[in-house]
Amino acid sequence: MTTSTTPAGSPVIVPIDTPSLGDRSYLAHDGRLAVVVDPQRDIDRVLALAATAGVRITDVFETHIHNDYVTGGLALAEATGARYHVNAADEVSYERSPIRDGDVVEVSATMRVRAIATPGHTYTHLSYALEAVEQDVGDFQPVGVFTGGSMLFGTTGRPDLLGQDHTHDLVHHQFASAHRLADSLPERTHVLPTHGFGSFCSAGSTGDTTASTIGAEKLQNPALTQDEERWVADTLAGLDAYPAYYAHMGPANSAGPGAPDLTAPEEADKDTLAARVAAGEWVVDLRTRTAFAAGHVTGTLNFGLDGQFATYLGWLIPWGTPLTLLGDSPQQVAVAQRELVRIGIDHLAGAATGSPESWTDNPLGSFERAVFADLAQVRHHRPVTVLDVRRASEYADGHVDGAANIPLHELLARVDEVGSGEVWVHCAGGYRASIAASVLAAHGIRVVAVDDSFDEFAASSGLPLTHAA
Structure with a gap:
C-alpha cells in the first residue's frame, strides 16, 4: 500500500510492520527501482514485496545502529547487490557505503534520498528525506522523511539507550533534531519513523497514530510545541x-549480522522436555494464556504469540539460556522462531508440537483465571497476595490498595519476595500477568491470573485504588 496521501506519480511507500517489536521498516519505489530503510532481520518479507511490485532494490539505508532488533540491512544488501548506507561515523566491522549529513543518493531520474543528521536517539543518527520530481515544479521535492528513532508520531525516540552518561547530551540533541526536521521540510512531508508502534525505543506514547506529516507534528508533538527546558x-x-x-543488539549490528537460518528446530520428545525442564533450561509454551492456564507441562513458561512475544521473552530470558518451544503446530513454532531471530536468538535447542498431553506423561499443571471483580469478592472472604507486575511508572499512576509491585522484568530475580500463599497476579491487560503466573506456578506458588483490563475494570470492580497525586 502507499502512504495515504501520497500524490499521484510520487514514489510508492510500503510500510513493513513488526508489531511484536513495535517497529516499522519501509520499501519505497518508483515502479522500477526501490530503496529499503531499516529492514528487519527476516529479509524474505522485503524480497517478496519487491518481487510482487516488480522492482529492483538498489539501496538499503540504516537510520542508526539499532538497539531493539538485529538488522537485516547487510544481508539484504548482499542478497540484492544493493549499496548499503550506514553513517560514515559509525564504527562497524563490514564494508558499507559511508553516508554523511547532506549526502544525496540518486536512485533514479525521478527519485533520490538525502541524508539529514538527527542525533538524539544515538549520536550518529540520520534521517532520510525521500525526494521525487514534482511535475508542476520540475525539480526534486520532499515526499517523506524516514525518521528512524528521531521524530516519532507525537513524541521522539528515547535518548538514554547509550547509558546515563550520555542521556543529558542526547536529549538536547533530540530536541534540536526534531526542530531541524520541522524547520527544513515542507509541512506536507510524510513522517515515516521506525519506532513508536509499541517499541520501547519510544520516549513517550504515540497512541494509535499510524500516519503523520511534518505539519501535523508541529501541532501535536511536544518536542515542537514546548520550550526546550x-x-x-x-x-x-x-x-x-x-x-x-x-x-546485545548494538554490538550485533556493528559486527554485521548475516541472514537468519529459519530451518525448523529439532523435535524434542517427552523425555527430552522433562530433562530440559529439570536442568533449568527454558521450555516456552507459545499457546494463548487461556490454553496455558487450562493445562500445561509443569515447569514450562507461557509467552503467547498473541502479545509482544519477542520483546518480553528477550527481556526475561538469561541471555544464552537453551530454549525449547512448544506450540499447537509447526506453523506456530515457525512464527516464534522468526520473531526470535529478529532479536538475535538464532539457535533453538528444539521444539515440540501438538498438545500438552503429548509432551509429558505427568499430570498437567493448571491455574485459575479471573477478573478484577472476582478479586474484589475474594478479598472479602480470605487473605490473598495481590501482585502487580506492571512497570513502576504504571504502578505509581494508580494501583490496587495493598498490592505489591514487582515489575515483570524483575520477577525472576525476586520470586522469593512473593511468599508461599495464594497470589493473584495482574498487569494492565492480562498478557504480562500470564507470563508472571507461569513463572510463579513453575516455582510451586498457588497463583490466580487476573485476565482483565486494569484501566477499564479495576475501579468499577469495587477494589479500593490508590491514585497518583
Missing part, C-alpha cells in the same frame, strides 16, 4: 525500563 524535563521524567536484550 520543559520538554527535556518531561522527557527525562517519563523514561522507564527497557528490555535487557537491548544490550
Whole structure:
C-alpha cells in the first residue's frame, strides 16, 4: 500500500510492520527501482514485496545502529547487490557505503534520498528525506522523511539507550533534531519513523497514530510545541525500563549480522522436555494464556504469540539460556522462531508440537483465571497476595490498595519476595500477568491470573485504588 496521501506519480511507500517489536521498516519505489530503510532481520518479507511490485532494490539505508532488533540491512544488501548506507561515523566491522549529513543518493531520474543528521536517539543518527520530481515544479521535492528513532508520531525516540552518561547530551540533541526536521521540510512531508508502534525505543506514547506529516507534528508533538527546558524535563521524567536484550543488539549490528537460518528446530520428545525442564533450561509454551492456564507441562513458561512475544521473552530470558518451544503446530513454532531471530536468538535447542498431553506423561499443571471483580469478592472472604507486575511508572499512576509491585522484568530475580500463599497476579491487560503466573506456578506458588483490563475494570470492580497525586 502507499502512504495515504501520497500524490499521484510520487514514489510508492510500503510500510513493513513488526508489531511484536513495535517497529516499522519501509520499501519505497518508483515502479522500477526501490530503496529499503531499516529492514528487519527476516529479509524474505522485503524480497517478496519487491518481487510482487516488480522492482529492483538498489539501496538499503540504516537510520542508526539499532538497539531493539538485529538488522537485516547487510544481508539484504548482499542478497540484492544493493549499496548499503550506514553513517560514515559509525564504527562497524563490514564494508558499507559511508553516508554523511547532506549526502544525496540518486536512485533514479525521478527519485533520490538525502541524508539529514538527527542525533538524539544515538549520536550518529540520520534521517532520510525521500525526494521525487514534482511535475508542476520540475525539480526534486520532499515526499517523506524516514525518521528512524528521531521524530516519532507525537513524541521522539528515547535518548538514554547509550547509558546515563550520555542521556543529558542526547536529549538536547533530540530536541534540536526534531526542530531541524520541522524547520527544513515542507509541512506536507510524510513522517515515516521506525519506532513508536509499541517499541520501547519510544520516549513517550504515540497512541494509535499510524500516519503523520511534518505539519501535523508541529501541532501535536511536544518536542515542537514546548520550550526546550520543559520538554527535556518531561522527557527525562517519563523514561522507564527497557528490555535487557537491548544490550546485545548494538554490538550485533556493528559486527554485521548475516541472514537468519529459519530451518525448523529439532523435535524434542517427552523425555527430552522433562530433562530440559529439570536442568533449568527454558521450555516456552507459545499457546494463548487461556490454553496455558487450562493445562500445561509443569515447569514450562507461557509467552503467547498473541502479545509482544519477542520483546518480553528477550527481556526475561538469561541471555544464552537453551530454549525449547512448544506450540499447537509447526506453523506456530515457525512464527516464534522468526520473531526470535529478529532479536538475535538464532539457535533453538528444539521444539515440540501438538498438545500438552503429548509432551509429558505427568499430570498437567493448571491455574485459575479471573477478573478484577472476582478479586474484589475474594478479598472479602480470605487473605490473598495481590501482585502487580506492571512497570513502576504504571504502578505509581494508580494501583490496587495493598498490592505489591514487582515489575515483570524483575520477577525472576525476586520470586522469593512473593511468599508461599495464594497470589493473584495482574498487569494492565492480562498478557504480562500470564507470563508472571507461569513463572510463579513453575516455582510451586498457588497463583490466580487476573485476565482483565486494569484501566477499564479495576475501579468499577469495587477494589479500593490508590491514585497518583
